[in-house]
Amino acid sequence: MAAEPPKYISLRELSNHNKRGDLWISIQGKVYDVSDWTNHHPGGELPLFNLAGQDVTNAFVAYHPASAWQYLDRFFTGHYLHDYSVSDVSKDYRKLVSDFSKMGLFDKKGHAVFFTFSLMLILFSLSLYGILCSTSPWAHLGCGGLMGFFWIQSGWIGHDSGHYQIIPSRGFNRFVQILTGNCLAGISIAWWKWNHNAHHIACNSLEFDPDLQHMPFFVVSSKFFNSLTSYFYERKLNFDCVSRFLVSYQHWTFYPVMCFARINLFAQSFILLLSKRKVPNRGQELMGLVVFWIWYPLLVSCLPNWGERIVFVIASFSVTGIQHVQFCLNHFSSSVYVGPPNSNDWFEKQISGTLDINCSPWMDWFHGGLQFQAAHHLFPRMPRCHLRKISPLVRELCRKHKLPYNSVSFWKANALTIQTLRDAALQARDHSNPIPKNLVWEAVNTQG
Secondary structure (H helix, E strand, O other): OOOOOOEEEOHHHHHOOEEOOEEEEEEOOEEEEOHHHOOOOOOOOHHHHHHOOOEOHHHHHHHOOHHHHHHHHHHEEEEEEOOOOOOHHHHHHHHHHHHHHHOOOOOOOOOHHHHHHHHHHHHHHHHHHHHHHOOOHHHHHHHHHHHHHHHHHHHHHHHHHHHOOOOOOHHHHHHHHHHHHHHHHOOOHHHHHHHHHHHHHOOOEOOOOHHHOEOOOEOOOHHHHHOOEEOOOOEEOOOOHHHHHHHHOHHHHHHHHHHOHHHHHHHHHHHHHOOOOOOOOHHHHHHHHHHHHHHHHHHHHOOOOHHHHHHHHHHHHHHHHHHHHHHHHOOOOOOOEOOOOOHHHHHHHHHHOOOEEEOOHHHHHHHOOHHHHHHHHHOOOOOHHHHHHHHHHHHHHHHHOOOOOOEEEHHHHHHHHHHHHHHHHHHHHHHOOOOOOOHHHHHHOOOO
């Protein structure tokens, strides 16, 4: 019997299949129906919803190991794209993915996890010793700072374990996630993965990237003044008089707010876990948070008086604020756009929406891999110990295709971020006449 001739559809026809219950994607010209996969997708349903109706080859090779290809046939519709094409930059990018895979870079984890856990143990032990064995208020203040650095390192482990298996055993990797995220830091790893996956897929989309949606405290673009809709939070981001006032001073409030940004992460974790949204292993997640809210208040209670307890908490939160600032530096001053992510220019969007931080190798522990933001976004499964090695190759690929590769010092990145916030603040003030002017504002923002 003669084989049935292949069936073809156009990209326009594919784009019609982008609704819940009717989600089609294309990978290397073959069309797949992933409608029923949304409830089982390890990366959650949002990446499938955001890229449905498109060719997603670049995103697929970025987030899936070679072993994932064998499972695609079960979703094959029998259709092919007759207008499928690959840009030169995508060809080069996919070749890099293939080359790194053949070199085994995605599988070689290095010793970063061991060193990070060792550093965490030292920081926690010193903080614990200082609280229990010292009576000096200054020592207790220092212990609060050590706790903050402990949380930062715990955050890097949680970040890494969400992108790839830092431990060979899948079960043990899950244990590490719950330990470092929920138990030790008080932040749900389920919330982080839900949030962070959306950020990576829709990097710097004002409507789809939750990492840019900080209304009413911060906006990075005047486009937020139009009260954009957040497709992540599924609500409108109203730019009302309160938002206008807070945004008008955002370049002054940025660092103070970052000192206490952790409170928002605590709240978001509970909001997700107590919601009706489907959350894998909800029981584990909640129990992990309970562990944190037992040991941390108990440790604080060991301090001799309420004054030192408050100072300890403020110190630990403020030091951890460094990490929250780091997350912002990589994206706040980069290019942004309105609308859903488009897989046709996925590589270009990842590059234009990121900012690398120049630093010496001995400071890699401080940045946790985020200093190589472009390489991390293009190769999210890449263990951070290899990011310094592959970063020059990413830079060369950008140079070849005349794409911007943004890289500045840590201090310059802070300056660019504050400048972005200040520009938006001044626009907000011009845009919002109801906010009364005052002499302090005029003195600080005088032009010329």
